[in-house]
Amino acid sequence: MSSSRSIERIAVITSGGDAPGMNAALRAVVLAAEHDGIDVVGFRHGYEGLLNNDYMKLGRHEVEHILQYSGTIIKSARSERFKSDEGGIEAARNLDAQHVDAFIVIGGDGSFRGANHLAKFWQGPIIGIPGTIDNDLYGTDHTIGYDTAVETAMDALDKIRDTAEAMDRVFIVEVMGRNAGYIAISSAMASGAERMILPELQKDKPLTIDALVKHVEGVNRVRGDSSYVMVLCENQWPGGAVRLAEQLEDRLNFPCRPCLLGHVQRGGRPTAMDRILATRLGVYAVQLVQEGITGVMAGIERNELVTTPLEDTWVKRKVLSQELIDIQTKWFNPIKKDRHKATVDKA
Amino acid sequence: MSSSRSIERIAVITSGGDAPGMNAALRAVVLAAEHDGIDVVGFRHGYEGLLNNDYMKLGRHEVEHILQYSGTIIKSARSERFKSDEGGIEAARNLDAQHVDAFIVIGGDGSFRGANHLAKFWQGPIIGIPGTIDNDLYGTDHTIGYDTAVETAMDALDKIRDTAEAMDRVFIVEVMGRNAGYIAISSAMASGAERMILPELQKDKPLTIDALVKHVEGVNRVRGDSSYVMVLCENQWPGGAVRLAEQLEDRLNFPCRPCLLGHVQRGGRPTAMDRILATRLGVYAVQLVQEGITGVMAGIERNELVTTPLEDTWVKRKVLSQELIDIQTKWFNPIKKDRHKATVDKA
């Protein structure tokens, strides 16, 4: 995987759904490269920019004050055209035309598949930096943007809780995550939500409206309260939070209110954790390409910098923490709660 | 309207949809009353608490550290029962049983209708304090909670803008306001949204999907950009932001993403402006009841404390600023923009 050669110019793109902290990663790549006397060019709109030869030079000046902003100054996009052999060849040709020696892509698994596609047609070192709010990449404990998205979802849930305490209600807050429950479970735990609906929990037996009604009634009986907050991961209920709220209201005879956060979760100032993660991975990626490492994602596992083959990041599956699931579902919000029984059980 | 008598005990309720700053108003009532040697009791869950005789004493200790929290420590609710004559009589009886001399209700127009209903059966001074995020009460330039709701909507719109700049998209953000466009127009202007859909603008001719498509295409042609943010006031489009996004996406062949803020807008730390407004009105209401004033709402118009008969607050109509409408629709986001023509027009 490694064969060192002198790197004089690095190309970088941000690709796929944008994530807070992508700018911080760009900045780190540029400052680290500058330190080592390497030029950086950024292609705009992800792989589309590679095809269109649409690039800009990225120096200290361009990245100096982008650390605190989400979005990405070189824009992001998804590209269908690039997926063909013709697309890969064209991209490789443009990289060579610009004298690019190494390529860094900041994005999610779709972006990394693109990187592997590019590697079929281009020989320089290619490194992936995990930038997606969904946190669904194997090979890194956290992806850039995930912590910020959790904060944003938690902030909305906190506000919902303020009003839930004032007027008894059921609230359903739909959060992002694609097919993974990371944002949902973390924001649910952080905000003390009574229920979360995650793909990981619904795998074996599909969730029914009956089961949800039973949980609302059961939990509220235990708590002697009638406010109840549910975190719904996107794609886990037909019609989403809006439809689920209607269905629950029909059944519970009680006001149920939806909230759909949507792309709000992609914005906002990146958290310190995301900026630091992005900075570390950006510097690390520049080190890796200079060592001739290629075809891997730079990540952080158990606090340490690690690399993982790009393909593993989507083929292998990061597992949601069972400890967190247990706390939320068994310790804190069990449907049946019979304290005397529990005491007896322990005897 | 005024016949002074000694006030020894004030009852206060928060009623209807809760609004950030209601707690600040409660605190001000209690501290001002304490200063004048008056007791305060709070009935819980609005008029429901009056019927159920469910109250708590509110002293300095109970309200000391609630200023910064939204929600309401005496809870809010809507009450159907209270609307009958029997309800009014029962409420009056309970106020007398608790030796209440004056009554203050913090809420919106429904709460003030309730106050007028109560006045049919109870003789003490009754004062309304405007607490609703919708800002739709005649007789006060701002209602408590409105400024905070605008900040919350603006914050979501800012985050949407972050991601809109990274990836070209159309976004539709649905905000509250019941039948008034205050939150919508203020958050749209504050965030630089390209379009707002308000009841005040759709009165004469119903909005069509064709008109919206034309505006998106027209504005983006002028700006040479393809991100576009629309603020939709609730109840102004069948199916709300979710449905409108589907319809626009069909027509524009371009990703359109909805966001439904919902009750998030009722939560969050109240802004300084809301806390100061609530504090001023709470102190003023305590002064008014001691002067024997009754049947009015305490408000602030053009920076001055004023009173308005309760009935006027919902019968008369506060008008949305034409200046703001013009800035958003004529100055900043006109559909047709032909600079040469504009110059000629001026000649």
Place this chain on the structure above:
Amino acid sequence: MSSSRSIERIAVITSGGDAPGMNAALRAVVLAAEHDGIDVVGFRHGYEGLLNNDYMKLGRHEVEHILQYSGTIIKSARSERFKSDEGGIEAARNLDAQHVDAFIVIGGDGSFRGANHLAKFWQGPIIGIPGTIDNDLYGTDHTIGYDTAVETAMDALDKIRDTAEAMDRVFIVEVMGRNAGYIAISSAMASGAERMILPELQKDKPLTIDALVKHVEGVNRVRGDSSYVMVLCENQWPGGAVRLAEQLEDRLNFPCRPCLLGHVQRGGRPTAMDRILATRLGVYAVQLVQEGITGVMAGIERNELVTTPLEDTWVKRKVLSQELIDIQTKWFNPIKKDRHKATVDKA
């Protein structure tokens, strides 16, 4: 003051201490000017840029996404050189060389003095827009940046209160305001501070450490509490919050902790209120110069757009609300609190 002529190019500067919302005002000037077919150029670093002929064209593209950021894209500065006749002549010459027809300055009283100085040497319409966090300009109820600075100070005070409730302490938070107590009184009221030290209150008799000690002890005796938060306006105590905390700790034998917010108050996302104010005033200024109005500040009083001669903005004195002072010092935090006596006094 008015003699209409055709305006084809407006120059704009931001001058003096920057304030959140200056960018929003710039954007409004540019968008309104573009609507009327007028060019805008921005001179950098305030009057310094006028002297150095350092300017940039400001079009829709330059200002499109600056609404939500504090600071100023054309930078600000103070200029000694400009104050001389030579400076004024040079500035006028450069405005003419760039074919500028009208001049808009966003800043505080120093900036407006500069505008009057310029008017001695240059004939076009000159309009001031009030941009300063201190809110100390006659002729407008609010200046751009003031509301954001109050929010920032309040946010710090809220956080201090969190920890004050956990551990009994005296805290002194020093806020900005130059020689005016606006930020101090508003943030004190909004956060429920027990005490504020303002220039307006100390005018007649200088504040002594004895009086402060007496107030801390008196208020805490009434409240039965030992946490106490004091808001200190800058320049009102020798050595500021750091020195005052040492002195109080010596006397009270109790931990006293200072906090010095400093320039943090100039940053942060502008609030909705500041952005809307900036937008309205920016559009209004463009209208005014086209009407040939000159030598005035565009402001908002009692919710309406008004103009005030520039000189009045610093010669006349805006008065701090006595209502707010009374609430904070008489109603809520009196040193002596004798409830029976208060009751008797009213009899």
Place this chain on the structure above:
Amino acid sequence: MSSSRSIERIAVITSGGDAPGMNAALRAVVLAAEHDGIDVVGFRHGYEGLLNNDYMKLGRHEVEHILQYSGTIIKSARSERFKSDEGGIEAARNLDAQHVDAFIVIGGDGSFRGANHLAKFWQGPIIGIPGTIDNDLYGTDHTIGYDTAVETAMDALDKIRDTAEAMDRVFIVEVMGRNAGYIAISSAMASGAERMILPELQKDKPLTIDALVKHVEGVNRVRGDSSYVMVLCENQWPGGAVRLAEQLEDRLNFPCRPCLLGHVQRGGRPTAMDRILATRLGVYAVQLVQEGITGVMAGIERNELVTTPLEDTWVKRKVLSQELIDIQTKWFNPIKKDRHKATVDKA
């Protein structure tokens, strides 16, 4: 260390400087205990409450909605009295009088020393939960409150940067950390500060004003800019940020502005990361006492729950990441930057 026995009542205290997330830890202890049929009592004001037998029952109701608030509902304090043998004996007597079977203390190293002191006089299981913003405890990668404090410091630094970009200035922001540079280095990296002054970096050779002047001038020459932000850890410069700003201004002939965040860093809504950490450790602590484990701190290292003997937490020393130090000082802000030379060095 382990000898299981039935636990029916747990006592908990929060001790020492409060930290955001302490309430979340309390809640987790209570909910987990309730799940297992265990009562919880909270002694108020830390070890002081143990001496004064000042306690409250903590059930689901008391902790239901405290997750999102900083501070601690059972208050915190430092206690001199408790450190004596008499204090320890009295505390043990009170625990026995209340039929307490296990003891959990949330705090920093002083609190853990107290726990070891208590263990001399009392036999039940004792567990420490790391709650301090300083992050200076061996045996856990993060302490509760640290992430929130970093966010708060970063937020202030972001705001400083806004204004620094508008007007060229040197800013010095003093942050907490006691004798450790965790908050300083993380907030410096997250905000892109040009310089940090940490105890860990000043150990060998004391920092001089000359060295600082040289760095400001050197860095700004490289960047072609004159704004510069320095993060100063408390206790690392005589007179703190205020004095250092005066000294630098004297030398640089350039405005230098101090900011002293102080206890603001202890407040604010805890971040998701702090709440989740607190929740995990609270549940874990309840598990540990039931297993009869005693004399250890519950922590998280490399994402896993671990225990560390209490004494190790202050005797052994957690080391600041050299990777982070290198990024900040060598990669991003070297004093001398000679690009050609750097290139040659690599050759």
